[in-house]
């Protein structure tokens with residue numbers, strides 16, 4: 001049985017489809033905390049298991065999180081894009 005997962009970022013409703021991919025939280029606990037701090041996770045209910053949290057590819061500059069052996073100053077070490085919701089108009093982002 002396949003569970004339909006949705007991105008955990010506030011106002012983002014992306015699912016694993018087309019060019020959008022969903023990524024689980026990092027296994028490394030320090031990095032995981034950094035992600036959770038970034039994500040704020042207002043949508044996260046108390047019955048949502050942390051293992052089930054997913055972040056979609058639009059929140060990463062390169063479209064995917066940095067691999068665990070990358071340096072921690074990599075641009076996609078933590079998600080940084082559109083964390084306050086989807087952009088209304090991409091053209092306004094100057």
Ligand SMILES: [Zn+2]
Nearest residue numbers: 007009012056
């Ligand atoms: Zn998302």
